[in-house]
Amino acid sequence: MNYAQLLFPDFSLILCGYLLCRFTALDRPVWQQAETLVYYFLFPVLLFQSIAKAPLELRAASSMVAAGVLTGLVGIGLAYAVPHLPWLRNRVDRRDAAASAQVAFRFNSYIALALAERLAGPAGGQAIAVLIGVGVPIYNVAAVWPMARHGGHKVLGSLLRNPLIVGTCAALAFNLAGLTIPDLLAPAVSRIGAAALALGLLCAGAGMQFSAMSGGLTLGACMLLIRHLVSPIAALGFSKLFHLGHTQATVLLMFAALPTASSCYVLAARMGYNGPYVAGLVTLSTVAGVVSLPFALSLLRWL
Template sequence: MDAVNAILPLFAVILIGFLAVRTGYVPAEALRPVGEVVLRIALPALIFLSVAGAAPGEGLQPVALLAIGIGSLAAFACGALGAVWILGMPLRQAAMVALGISASNSGFIGYPVVQQLLGTAEAGRLLAHMMVIENLMMIPLALILSSNAGGGGSVRGSALLRDLARNPLILALGAALAFQVVGLSLPDQASRTLDLLARMSAPAALLVVGATLATLRPRGQAGAVALIVLGKLLLHPALTLAAFAAVGGLPAQFVLGAVLFAAMPMMSVYPILSQRAGLGPLAASALLVATVLGTVSIPLWLPGLRQLGLG
């Protein structure tokens, strides 16, 4: 019940954003800049504060990155094989199906949910780990496979590197790691400023998710949608849990948070990333269904994980 009480208000904010746009009360164009503020200012501030302000030994953990990476790659492989063998898709489309299964909406949904359950500091630290795997491994992997299978891989590769070099989340993470390596500490006023910026991320991000869902125009392909949604909400967190069990050596609360991040719906830009593979409408349908069903699946994961002694 505590999980439901913590999570349902967050999805209520998503519903408010959805209804505000769908009814015309707020134009969709009015909330798009809010998403840019979250992506370019609030989330980078949160990541920098979480990593640069962490005590020695509490920043990025290589073992945690390994476990998250293994779980995500395993989910990606299962998704790609399922799309090829069950749905008969070519590799360029199967790669985007696999991305929907293996990459969460960590910044806009995962962080607000885990923050409610584990607190700001732990959720921010987990978010930094998820950003590394999603932005440096899963998205590039899907785009490279999709591009190479469809031709023009070198052009897409150069564009991908350029996008990574400009990604504000990666830049914030790199700056925070450099800050730690040099041995600097954040002045109190700087920490408070970053904290103020970081606090706006959760409610604003949830409103943007709702607005995004309101603008989607999903279409058919029920079997493919079911594969992506079940893979994202059930398979990805299960494989992440198995990866942490295999790797070992991490606190139970950290494992709990990482599995919950994996249990989130796919990222909001998933339909956009899938357009070049001809899967835009399918990805939109999967995103909408996964976000709705997430209101049920996510609260169910928490008591199950606690039964296993996590959290």
């Protein structure tokens, strides 16, 4: 499978956003308004659509769900621990650490859906839908938590008002209640979701400033290593622990090595953090996925 070809559309949109912001009349004020639109409307609708239409057969996939949640918790725990490590404690900006922690455990759900079906057919699509439905609320809360705490906001209030978390929780309730998006509305909702993905990546490119990364290379490297190296190894361990079948193990290992979510940048920027720094990490993570996905799948031979 050509992972570079699969990831190229995301990378090219980030590059387009960067070039448009730097070399055309579409400068930062334009993209700041676009970020607001993405954060408060487009991304919540995208999350709602992705989760609401996913068949969440949690009981049938309970072992895989447990392995996926534990893999995610390893990433979250390590990301939170990075600024407290003795050899990094005095070299890491705590606000950048709070903003970039999400890069270590969030994932690009559209790439996940595309890859799962190619790797494992319809069974893979169902398995990844379950992981997305369970993982998105956990990871969104984990992404908002350190930024709300370091930003001096009331953490619970920030979580309850966050549009990504509201959209996710509403979609889970909608799905578990057995409801479906009406046929009349489904095409419009689908187009809004596609717009969210494209515009979010363009915003990430527009907000990217390579100079913003110069002071946080060590921090960024730690977050990317957790996302693209440690998480796949943890997924392998939990696959063995829960005796997952080949299809579920394949999906879990792929899930653990995905590029980070494009919305990391928008979330950091809208919460008042170093958006350009996070945008740079999103770009690097997209490129790193070309290496980490084959690496993760190569671990299947150890099962």
